[in-house]
Amino acid sequence: MTDHTIAGKTVLIAGGAKNLGGLLARDLAAHGAKAIAIHYNSAATAAAAEATVAAVKAGGAEAVAFQADLTHARGVEQLFADAIAAFGRPDIAVNTVGKVLKKPILDISEAEYDEMSAVNAKSAFFFLKEAGKAVNDNGKIVTLVTSLLGAFTPFYASYAGTKAPVEHFTRAAAKEFGARGISVTAIGPGPMDTPFFYGEESPEAQAYHKSAGALSAFSKTGLTDIEDIVPYIRFLVSEGWWMTGQTILVNGGYTTK
Template sequence: MADTGTTDTGMTDTAKPQPQRDLQGKVALVIGGSRNQGAAFAENIAARGATTVITYANDDAAAQRTLLALEKHGVTAEAIRSDARRSDDVNALFEGVVARHGKLDIVVHTPGAVLKKPLADFTDADFDHLIDLNTRSAFNTLRATARHIADDGRYVVLSTTLTSIMTGPYGLYSGSKAAVERMVLAAAKELGARGITVNAVAPGPIDDDFYQHAETPESMAAAANHSPRGRLGRPSDVAPVVGWLLSAEAGWVSGQTVRANGAMF
């Protein structure tokens, strides 16, 4: 029999399923959405039809590249420079999104930092740096979300799988993220009566600029060898997990930390 170029689904090899536009009419804000996992989350959201606003700290070129990728999905998209560590920046950001787009339905928070060293070697400046980027920034956006998000909204924040295992030289990093997971649980209870869900997603090591900055090639290779898959995670592995938590189907999942680590831990 001749090869017809079809798969067992009946679809031609060149035909690709179109993403479901289940977020059509929604307005989404991805804090730190210009690069790495944040950009993958933003594109997942835009592909599903939502107006997508991303923020970034300082890389204008990366923000513009991601913005162009979002606009290819035929949605309204914005890139706004904002510092999630500053409450005044965050308040102005949320107020501006609601003023321009009429509402806010989805918030995804990705910023963070990691320092790898024994607790005895951490300085006061190290502590302030990690708490500001990992804990304070998430608090600022979670508080603003509680004040501005529409009923039946969705909030997802990135945590780390390290909050649930022996952390070694990542102790302060995992501690700063563990605080975020407790805030998630509290906010889920406070906002649940409005149909709003609040969750965290905790990846394992992801092969992106964030992880590469904290590690050496040798330690990254060791982490990949520790994985049952023989590789590090990718932003594309985590984006569908976050994307599902933003869906209507995930409305009964709230106050949870979802570990997305390929069984590495």
């Protein structure tokens, strides 16, 4: 019988230095992961990445941090090569990388669009490509998208619009990798209580988002907390492997498709 536990598994987390990725690294270590490769983007997050490495090691797993710019295919290739050199082929690959921009379509420059597309769509595509080559048979791949994929709203065209292709990337990858027992899923959190949210939203918008979910009154912030998302990822990379090719919105009733 195929082993779908986390214990003894090797993990790669893109965007694993802090926030959701950092908490996920700590959580999977606590649930028995053998080794975790933690990706970070730039020098600005190097200290956070090393703090997560230390926490993972304290939790009983091996860990190394790797810097890479995932907006270029060569950066994604190098990340997987470095992780494999350190720990062997991963059993679990999770991509939490993303960039938010809240802005009217009429005000979005070509440079802004290109950056959003590179961070949210291009990096996700090449992460799936390299994961498909590198992940062991019966492995698990998860990508973070956004619950705005189920919303009818202004100002997020470049954010939700560049996350939307990941839905089809996920479906296609699930079909293509399924013969090797690999599950491929996407999770779309609601507005999360992280610095990315507060940097884009006005006080009035923050108040709206904190009250919009059906379960908002029962959240410590009114928003989706990173602690709300980690158990779903943990489930999908273990016992929840039978779900594949799906985009799952996890948002406390903020929106649905």
